[in-house]
Structures are given as C-alpha cells and as structure tokens.
Amino acid sequence: MKHTEMSLTDKKIIITRAQEQTSEARKIFRKNGAEVFDLPSLVIGPPDDWAPLDDALKKISTFDWIIFSSANGVRNVEDRMREIGLSLSKISKTIQIAAVGRKTASLLSDMDAEISFVPPSFVADSLLEYFPQNQKGLKLFIPRVQTGGRSILSDSFRLNGAEVTEVAAYESSCPKDVPQKTIEALKSGEIDIIAFTSGKTVINTVSLFNKYFGGNWFKLIEKIKLVSIGPQTTISCKKLIRKPDKEAEPHDLEGLLNACLELKFN
Known part of the structure; x- marks a missing residue:
C-alpha cells in the first residue's frame, strides 16, 4: 500500500x-x-555456547529442511557456516530452506540462497499450516533465539513425525x-x-x-x-x-x- x-x-x-x-x-x-x-x-548477541550450532552445521548435509524464523538466525548461521567453508547459497542447492517473514526471506535472497517455501502470513503458525510436505520422517534443522522464543514449531513438527534439531543461533537480551x-x-x-x-x-x-x-x-x-x-x-x-x-x-x-x-x- x-x-x-x-x-x-x-x-x-x-x-x-x-x-x-x-x-x-x-x-x-x-x-x-x-x-x-x-x-x-x-540487544542481539551470540548464544552462550556456539557448540550446539557448530555441531549441527557439521552434519548439515543430513537435513531435509532448514527453517528460519528470523533474520538474526540467518546471519549467525551464515557466519558460522563460512568458518567451515560452507554457505547458505551452496547448501540451498541440496537442502530446502523455509523462511518466516519478508525480512528473513529478503536476507536469504541477498545471500543468493534458494528459498523453497515462505508461508503466506509472517508467523510460525502459518508455516505449520501451509508446510508443503508430509512431515513424517523429515529431518529438520531449526536455528532459533536462545531464550524467550516459542517452541511451537519444533513441538508441532515432532508431533507430526519429523526429527527436529533445534539449537540456539543467537540471544536477545534487554538493553541497560x-x-x-x-x-x-x-x-x-x-x-x-x-x-x-x-x-x-x-x-x-x-x-x-x-x-x-x-x-x-x-x-x-x-x-x-x-x-x-x-x-x-x-x-x-x-x-x-x-x-x-x-x-x-x-x-x-x-x-x-x-x-x-x-x-x-x-
């Protein structure tokens, strides 16, 4: 408008x-x-411990989907990937990527990453409702905020039979x-x-x-x-x-x- x-x-x-x-x-x-x-x-900063994210990225090729619900998650995953010679652009050729929200999708596009799915509404519930694939048996990787986020995505995907790896990719805290x-x-x-x-x-x-x-x-x-x-x-x-x-x-x-x-x- x-x-x-x-x-x-x-x-x-x-x-x-x-x-x-x-x-x-x-x-x-x-x-x-x-x-x-x-x-x-x-204040957006690193998670308390990078190890869970780094461990997930080392086995990135085993996942079917990466699901991003924020631009902060995209940035930190890309940064950590580069340290092991990978990028979201490279891996999006073989692993599907879902993005919640215009800003998240826009940042992925700027990185030349292929996006397989953006839900019609910019909320997690819309991603669940319109997810384009039967989730049973799917291996999903969900990078997220360390504290204070909702677990609706991982909980619902697990209920539908997916195997979910959910790790902290960043933390958001209160300014002073x-x-x-x-x-x-x-x-x-x-x-x-x-x-x-x-x-x-x-x-x-x-x-x-x-x-x-x-x-x-x-x-x-x-x-x-x-x-x-x-x-x-x-x-x-x-x-x-x-x-x-x-x-x-x-x-x-x-x-x-x-x-x-x-x-x-x-």
Whole structure:
C-alpha cells in the first residue's frame, strides 16, 4: 500500500526494536512525516555456547529442511557456516530452506540462497499450516533465539513425525539504557504512539519503564496509542500493558506503518 500523504506528520512515535535494527524503521516512519524516538529494547548477541550450532552445521548435509524464523538466525548461521567453508547459497542447492517473514526471506535472497517455501502470513503458525510436505520422517534443522522464543514449531513438527534439531543461533537480551531524549518525551506527555515489534520488546520495554519510572510508568503511557506487529506481540501487550489499539497486517514494518496510519486521534 502506498501512502501519498504524510499522514503521520506531527506524530511522535517510539519504535521498539533491536539496537541493530532501528535505522530501517526510523527511515520508513520519517518518510511518512513522523518524529521517531528510539527505544532500543533488544540487544542481539551470540548464544552462550556456539557448540550446539557448530555441531549441527557439521552434519548439515543430513537435513531435509532448514527453517528460519528470523533474520538474526540467518546471519549467525551464515557466519558460522563460512568458518567451515560452507554457505547458505551452496547448501540451498541440496537442502530446502523455509523462511518466516519478508525480512528473513529478503536476507536469504541477498545471500543468493534458494528459498523453497515462505508461508503466506509472517508467523510460525502459518508455516505449520501451509508446510508443503508430509512431515513424517523429515529431518529438520531449526536455528532459533536462545531464550524467550516459542517452541511451537519444533513441538508441532515432532508431533507430526519429523526429527527436529533445534539449537540456539543467537540471544536477545534487554538493553541497560533508554536514550535521554525518549525519557524526556515520555515524561512530558509528547509521545503519540508506541509500536512494538515482538513479544520480547514488550517484556523488555516494561522492564525499562519500571527501571526509569517506577510504578508510575503505567499512568505515563495510558493515553499513548499502542500498536503491535502481530498476534504474539498482541498477547504480550494484553498480558503486561493492555490490548493494543491496532495490530499490523501483514506482520512486518510496512504493516506496522499501515496500522499507525490507520489510528484515529481525537
């Protein structure tokens, strides 16, 4: 969907993202007239132990499918593969790759990796529903976040008879600080929208709000519109804050922008 008018003009938005991923979001929202305030709520780093991932990569040729549900998983798998003279581009000629989400698929394409399957909706449940092959007896490799991710993929594939190797390819943790400019904007009631990009960003944002504003944080944001990127993020919002005013569709940055553009302000 193209937006010719800058309908977020004069709107002040906090986008909760990983520290490494804020520039893309900032660009998209600024283009539509918004003033963006940074609240990095994830720090992406290595897993505590590389050994499980390295062991899986040594026997990569034994798998039928690799299933990526995040760009972070793609990056770290590619980096570790290169150390043993492999690449996702090479192995995608013989092993099928599934990618959840436009960004995950885009990164794989940039690496010249062949993608066999992208589910119609950018959530794990869609991958399960539309998976193109009978899963019984399949050997699947699922690189994932070390803590805080959902185990729905591996659990469901195992129930359907697949042999699943699931290993930590990266970790995401809570940053220690919030930029002073963002704190001041929250305190003075300037912020119009907070956009959450994952369940973990909700958890970490609440933790940071507690740290900076104490028990008063809830009152501080009660008039701010909340937008969620997808169903799991919405669940986290409901549990820890309140029901979001909008949920993105599709569940990516473009969908998040559209959801913000559709908000009604008094």
